[in-house]
Amino acid sequence: MLKINNLHASIEGKEILKGISLEVKPGEVHAIMGPNGSGKSTLASVLAGRDLFDVTEGTVEFLDQDLLDMAPEDRARSGLFLGFQYPVEIPGVSMVNFMKTAVNEHRKHNNLDPLSASDFLKLMREKKEVVDITSNLTNRSVNEGFSGGEKKRNEIFQMAMLDPKMAILDETDSGLDIDALKIVAHGVNKLRTKENATIIITHYQRLLEYIVPDFVHILYKGKIVKSSGKELALELEEKGYDWIKEQ
């Protein structure tokens, strides 16, 4: 589904990603861990198409397409979803209006008619349950006035609405208390199928107690220095990142 091959990326001439290769197949959950500044969020941004970064080398294939050649919105419509570490606020734009626009752009991409208002609201009600959002989103602007936990839940809610093939969750656990973390993890697990895949980017092992990954990769100084099964996360938790740095 996703094939990253020797990916290099830099910002303002400074190389952040120094040759990353990774393959993700349908149904798999990969965790990418690493200390601060190792390039985890950069990797997520580059995959989503943020043009702050220059890709200097390497290829990325997504569903047999050249991902790097696609505009960010086309990557999204093709089924790539990024759960943001810091979801941005868009004042005055209601969640309903925002999500309706997004969902219908996805449907247009798939040659489907736009959802009617009532079908859309029905879908929204259904998906709100996934992440236990009880508040009335119709009256709220995108992320405006949302608490930290609500913002993260809102990301998973949007993921549920858009039903992506590949979700990249960037530090979704940061700033969450344990209850919120469980709700978010529960949501992700519920959305997991044999056809879709997930990349979880995290600093801590904590989230992986609730979302069990098939593979764990350790990113350090722009490279994947270690890949293994879920037990790697535990080892890392025990020994700390210094253990990686020493190697």
Next chain:
Amino acid sequence: MSAEEDKILTEVTENEYKYGFVTDIETETIPKGLNEDVIRLISKKKNEPDWLLENRLKAYRHWQTMKMPEWAYLDLPEIDFQDIIYYAAPRKQPKYQSLDEVDPELLDTFNKLGIPLEEQKHLAGVAVDAVMDSVSVKTTFRETLAEMGIIFCSFSEAVQEHPDLVKKYMGSVVPYTDNFYAALNSAVFSDGSFCYIPKGVRCPMELSTYFRINAANTGQFERTLIVADDDSYVSYLEGCTAPQRDENQLHAAIVEIVAHENAEVKYSTVQNWYPGDKNGKGGIYNFVTKRGICKGDNSKISWTQVETGSAITWKYPSCILKGDNTTGEFYSVAVTNNHQQADTGTKMIHIGKNSKSTIISKGISAGLSQNSYRGLVKVLKNASGVRNFTQCDSLLLGDTCGAHTFPYLEIDNETAIIEHEATTSKIGEDQIFYCNQRGIDTENAIGLIINGYAKEVLNKLPMEFAVEAQKLLQISLEGSVG
């Protein structure tokens, strides 16, 4: 902002005016230039009473002693007032009984503008007094309104049929001595609208006038007078578009509103005159004096405006809050793009006790444009218990445009509570990317963000206008949307 976004922003903001076309209707004009004979001619053509001609001449003589104001943050071109035609009327003069009699080309023009008179009668419940080049062509719903005692007609008709009302109120809010453009308008005004709501009557429909400038080199000098008697209510809509021209066109209108005791007047404007091309050539010069007086206690005047057009906008819809417990409101979205310049805002003059005012101004600047908010809140000595809230936001698209705020406060009563909030922001690259990542392209993202930003003001518009205004914001900034 990154290069790619810059490129897209440039593309979408360089959109050219969509309503630029010229209707080929024969017009009857008088020669260029301005002198007392021209004024006498205008007055004669309109068969005006002597007092009105005298008013015009007084205004003209006063105007000659005045200079164009230069305090606005505008780069004003030289205007040769002798190079302007001061009167033009469609040649086919007689009034029409039905739409069938109206020049089909004129109807077609309205249709292109999305102002189908016929349809509006049925759909929107809007009575339309469509002004095309200075003379009213068609007035609808007159009979329905007349039954309630509401007068809604062209200014010229009001002069003929209701001279006492016109004489009593005209110039009572904006005297001809008020400013340079008001004096000019008072001397040469051609036509406009008149509206009178009698005591205790709630006008059952939104009243609407569409202005349209159509003859090359013709100054448009509209005059609107709205009088709401005790305990009455009216919502008035004004909207305009103009055809694309290379010559600059001068527009100096006056709008006067009088609200008596317990009366409420809501005045909404969507202004979309030709702003000039993307190199700054052409476009309307729009110097407007709009003012209302809350004369009686507990009265209320509310201005809502969406300004997207004109090369130059100079406009400060204001409220004189004379009665006790009166309310003045000003809600504004002003968009400037390319080489447009806008200096707009409001004046709230608190005279009455416990009078309240609210000012919400949202400026959006793009391209090489300059967008200024200029607002005065004045509280007189005897006005106790006054409240004002001002919120003044500027949004910048790109980094070649300018946004400016000039608030003036003159408070002479210490019991007044005055709040002022101001923000300046840019459309965040991160906001656009967030939308992109959800599958929304940059153009639509900008549309969403802009409409979100302006929502507080758009919400104040009557329904039928809100949709049009939203579209207009997108068209003004976006190109392919709408």
